[in-house]
Amino acid sequence: MTSITVYDGAKTIGGNKIYINENGNGLFLDFGLNFKKYGLYFQEFLSSRGNRGIHDLLHLNLIPKLNIYRKDLIPSDTDISKFPKLDIKAILLSHAHMDHFGNIGLLNPQYPVILSPSTLMLLKGMLDCSGSMLGSDVAYYSLKHQKKDGRLLETEKNRDIGRNFICTKEISEEFVDFFKARVKKRATFEEGNITLLKDYPLDFKITGYDMDHSIFGATAYLISGETTIAYTGDFRLHGSKGKYSERFINEAKNVPVLIIEGTRTVKEDISESEDIVYENCRRTAEIAKGLIIADFSARNFERLETFQKIAEKVGRSLVIPSKDGYLLNALEKADGKDRIKDLCIFRGLKSTRRNWESLLLQDKPHIHNVDPKEISNDPEKYILCFSFFDMKNLLDIKPPSGTYIYSSSEAFEEESEFDFVRLKNWLKYFNFKIYGFDIVEEDGKEKPIFTKGFHASGHASKKDLTWAIDKIDPEIIIPVHTDNPEWFKENFDNIVLLEDGQTHKF
Ligand SMILES: [Zn+2]
Numbered sequence: 001m002t003s004i005t006v007y008d009g010a011k012t013i014g015g016n017k018i019y020i021n022e023n024g025n026g027l028f029l030d031f032g033l034n035f036k037k038y039g040l041y042f043q044e045f046l047s048s049r050g051n052r053g054i055h056d057l058l059h060l061n062l063i064p065k066l067n068i069y070r071k072d073l074i075p076s077d078t079d080i081s082k083f084p085k086l087d088i089k090a091i092l093l094s095h096a097h098m099d100h101f102g103n104i105g106l107l108n109p110q111y112p113v114i115l116s117p118s119t120l121m122l123l124k125g126m127l128d129c130s131g132s133m134l135g136s137d138v139a140y141y142s143l144k145h146q147k148k149d150g151r152l153l154e155t156e157k158n159r160d161i162g163r164n165f166i167c168t169k170e171i172s173e174e175f176v177d178f179f180k181a182r183v184k185k186r187a188t189f190e191e192g193n194i195t196l197l198k199d200y201p202l203d204f205k206i207t208g209y210d211m212d213h214s215i216f217g218a219t220a221y222l223i224s225g226e227t228t229i230a231y232t233g234d235f236r237l238h239g240s241k242g243k244y245s246e247r248f249i250n251e252a253k254n255v256p257v258l259i260i261e262g263t264r265t266v267k268e269d270i271s272e273s274e275d276i277v278y279e280n281c282r283r284t285a286e287i288a289k290g291l292i293i294a295d296f297s298a299r300n301f302e303r304l305e306t307f308q309k310i311a312e313k314v315g316r317s318l319v320i321p322s323k324d325g326y327l328l329n330a331l332e333k334a335d336g337k338d339r340i341k342d343l344c345i346f347r348g349l350k351s352t353r354r355n356w357e358s359l360l361l362q363d364k365p366h367i368h369n370v371d372p373k374e375i376s377n378d379p380e381k382y383i384l385c386f387s388f389f390d391m392k393n394l395l396d397i398k399p400p401s402g403t404y405i406y407s408s409s410e411a412f413e414e415e416s417e418f419d420f421v422r423l424k425n426w427l428k429y430f431n432f433k434i435y436g437f438d439i440v441e442e443d444g445k446e447k448p449i450f451t452k453g454f455h456a457s458g459h460a461s462k463k464d465l466t467w468a469i470d471k472i473d474p475e476i477i478i479p480v481h482t483d484n485p486e487w488f489k490e491n492f493d494n495i496v497l498l499e500d501g502q503t504h505k506f
Pocket of ligand 1: 095097458
């Protein structure tokens with residue numbers, strides 16, 4: 001008998017935690033952070049308390065009540081032994097976005113994670129160069145122990161534990177070296193193992209497929225046991241890797257069960273593609289005077305390639321923040337593609353150089369670093385990849401004017417809407433001409449509006465979802481990662497709509 005339980009992400013965009021069990025053998029498909037539920041209680045300056053382990057998340061129903069979590073994250077006033085203990089042979093991770101991986105770090109390390117080599121390099125790279133948030137520390141984590149009466153947890157300094165990973169594809173020696181590299185100063189690092197999926201004994205036959213999404217390394221899975229299940233993860237057809245998504249859809253033809261994302265089912269389809277983004281942004285860059293700033297999501301490496309093409313076309317150099325450089329270097333370990341060689345790295349005014357920055361320099365000694373002064377001297381020479389959070393650096397560059405191209409997703413919540421008002425203030429202060437968004441007044445309140453054609457979504461349109469479902473023609477469809485599961489019900493007749501925590505057996 002096979003059962004599928006959607007523990008989270010059934011009726012929200014993100015937070016996917018889908019559990020499959022066949023005759024006692026279990027697998028999780030993603031174990032992400034549910035931003036929507038998290039945002040009911042928390043925000044940037046009020047986050048769950050790391051020194052209370054999983055206590056806060058469990059208490060507020062932000063993670064499922066199961067006996068599957070790291071022992072060192074359980075304070076003395078929390079008892080998870082009364083919750084069901086699931087059999088988990090592995091966690092299949094679709095891609096390196098927080099809403100898919102952001103709670104894996106909470107899980108008992110005995111469960112290995114299946115992922116693409118690019119995804120593992122991104123997880124390691126992101127963790128190396130940022131302060132880790134509890135749950136997103138997947139590549140490795142710092143062990144905690146109970147303090148005093150055990151309600152508070154303390155991080156054991158200098159003791160990091162690695163998780164075990166199963167890669168969907170072959171890996172290189174450089175890959176293993178980067179995986180093992182101790183970036184944060186630790187006395188001991190008990191690194192995990194890496195195995196290849198083809199060599200790992202499992203009761204299911206699992207195959208990973210490259211997918212087109214707004215981050216490299218995105219993977220869909222075919223899971224075959226008594227029945228076969230196809231899981232799309234997040235995907236689209238209109239990016240430069242659209243052919244990969246099509247290949248998976250062809251391979252998934254006639255599978256009995258399809259678990260599919262439905263992010264864009266709330267909105268009307270618009271015609272969009274990475275090519276349209278390239279055309280609009282290129283045209284803007286060609287007429288731009290002064291410094292150009294391109295604002296796109298840091299891990300959208302496809303967009304970065306789009307802007308690199310534009311930079312070449314208009315005879316400017318593309319300058320990226322050093323964190324992005326570190327991630328591009330990490331990606332190279334997975335696929336051998338040197339994406340940094342023609343780029344410049346922005347070196348802002350900082351008093352210390354971090355370990356990961358030294359590691360990047362060690363790997364790429366010829367990297368071209370650009371100081372704010374160099375940009376001030378010749379602003380027409382550069383396209384600078386900055387976002388709202390980098391605006392402070394303009395105070396060092398002091399551009400007299402320039403062009404700002406916003407090439408990222410629209411604001412969804414009021415909180416982030418206000419960031420656009422602030423962003424506009426910065427740009428007004430430095431006389432920038434803005435493309436891609438503007439601020440308008442509505443009911444006496446300022447809010448952003450967005451220009452179409454400067455951004456293409458990472459998700460499939462309704463038309464493309466319909467095409468994929470028709471092509472696969474499964475017996476049952478379980479939609480996830482959507483605010484509008486009813487759209488599926490209205491348009492197809494073999495839909496199983498589950499509530500969070502509900503199980504479908506067959
Ligand atoms: Zn995603």
